[in-house]
Amino acid sequence: MSFFLAVEISLREIFAHKFRSFLSMLGIVLGVSSLVATMGLTAGIEKGTKAILQQIGGLERVQVRPKAVETEEVDFWMISPGRTLTDAKAIRESVPSVTHISPELRNWTPVTAGGEEKGYNVNGVFPDYSFINSHSLAAGRFISDLDIANANRVVVIGNQIAETLFPSASPESILGKTVLLQRIPYEVVGVFSLYEREQDKVRRERGVKSARPARAGKNRWDPFRQKNESVLTPFSTMFYDFKSGANSQHTQETVPLEQLAFRVGDLDFFRESIDQVRAVLDVTHRGVDDFDFDTREDMFSQMESSMRATRISGGLIAGISLLVGGIGITNIMLASISQRVREIGIRRAIGARASDIFVQILIESVAIALIGGALGVCAGIFLMQVLIWVAPGENMPVLTMQSVALSVAFAFLAGVFSGIYPAFKAAALDPITALRYE
Amino acid sequence: MTLLDLQGVAKIYKIGGQEIRALDGIDLQIGEGEFVAIIGPSGSGKSTLMHLIGCLDTPDEGSIIVCGNDISSASSNGLARVRNREIGFVFQSFNLLPRFDVVDNIALPMAYAGVGARERRERAEALARKVGLEERLANRPSQLSGGQCQRVAIARALANDPKILLGDEPTGNLDSKTGDAILAMFRELHAAGKTVVIVTHDPEIAAVCDRVIEIKDGRIRRDYLSPESVR
Incomplete structure (x- = not known):
């Protein structure tokens, strides 16, 4: 049949x-x-x-973090300069598979645009920062090499900061305005887009946003909060305005970094790239094992x-x-x-x-x-x-x-x-x- | 040519350790074009004989050859093939599929013979016309009279153009007038070249057949030509 x-x-x-x-x-x-x-x-x-x-940088993003040295190495610890701009430059020159590298300085700084002063973490960064952290601009431009070279007093701010400093102003209209970082005037050259999760976006579009902070408050985990609250200046400007006074010996090259992140170009050679970076840093840190890598692999x-x-x-x-x-x-x-x-x-x-x-x-x-x-x-x-x-x-x-x-x-x-x-x-x-x- | 050849056939049932020889040493030849009645009282073994001739069962002793196929050594699939191609069954209780209409019922054996859908339908309709049911093609068995049902069954039995038509009390559920019509149809088919074997307990039916085989207690008691057929 x-x-x-x-x-x-x-x-x-x-x-x-x-x-x-x-x-x-x-x-x-x-x-x-x-x-x-x-x-x-x-x-x-x-x-x-x-x-x-x-959106927070992808699997390719790796952070170099400081590590407490082993007891027997404590005596040598002082001879390592720690994470510095020299590290970044050495990696850039010696490890071709690292496509972007972002050394950062950070300072807790009162910020205002004429109203009440409020403290934020202000970061001194290089142009690579934007790419490594997957930023996108709503208006203006990011920090450029020229800003670094001239130590221009310019600032790029996150959407949340823009909203706080200039309530209900469009990103375009904020460009060129002055923001005071510890009473030093900086010109706003760029405003980032608003980063939000899909569910928040839908909520906002449905117009129920007002209900959310009351219910969940700021304690609720928001992966984009840090990005939305960025205040970024050129690395050099940050050094001259906020970091050079603390220790007169420090130069831009030797000042300790608050953050050192890089991006590996090809995930297929992820491990090899990390090993190469480790070899480079072993030299710049004079053999002291005071650093380690944070990858997103664990999270993944x-x-x-x-x-x-x-x-x-x-x-x-x-x-x-x-x-x-x-x-x-x-x-x-x-x-x-x-x-x-x-x-x-x-x-x-x-x-x-x-x-x-x-x-x-x-x-x-x-x-x-x-x-x-x-x-x-x-x-x-x-x-x-x-x-x-x-x-x-x-x-x-x-x-x-x-x-x-x-x-x-x-x-x-x-x-x-x-x-x-x-x-x-x-x-x-x-x-x-x-x-x-x- | 001999279509059915039974040699020393026996069928033994064991009930509670007791052996019952339902058939015991049957020797029987039926040639092509014969019109045979197998008669006997109930319990005589005629049903068992019909099952063996109809390839629904295999003998315990002896050999059966149906249209050149050795049944005693055939596999289950081999038996199914012979039932499908060489034998057309017509049952007392019609045994039509209740949810199938006339055409589908007639076409069913062709489906198991691997005939394509269109040819199946054409041939089934032709057969339905042949048995006089052209008006009833889309009816189901429940919408037909007993006589019409038996005509559907005959058409179904003819579906794969078998050599042997095997009737098991084909008029048993019909009134005498319709029964006669059905018998007449068997006569016609016989005249057209089919070999017909009818199993019955009714001597009147046996009387219209050419040859009568009487079974009693599992043995052939008489095998004679019907007086009417000897002209």
């Missing part, structure tokens, strides 16, 4: 008992929809976390493992409902066969082989499972839409083709496994007994 005919017969059988078939599909529908939904959910979380990671692998846990638990729930659904199908198929013993006998008498009967019952069970699977995918998508509507955000569930394919594959398997026993039973019926069955 041809495959298509078997499918046609199965579908006819399924639609002849719509309610019964629907009931037997229900387990599969639930299983598949929860599978689609959980996979969409984890994919969404993954996407969201990756997006945030990207942590994210991966938590994602895996979510996926496994979701998969487990879906697996159990698929199992239950499969048992449901087995049950209904067995009932259906005992109602159709006579029919099976007739089919055998007019020339159906046992394998024809087997295939027919199996196809019927798989068809039920696949229809259930299709309904489940629809239900899962619907569920995800509800979730998106209820809780918009960076972690919005995303529908992936893999999740749909996987769910349908699982439904198919459930159909096959739940059909095997009934199909076997039907095929093993003795034609004569089956024909006489009343």
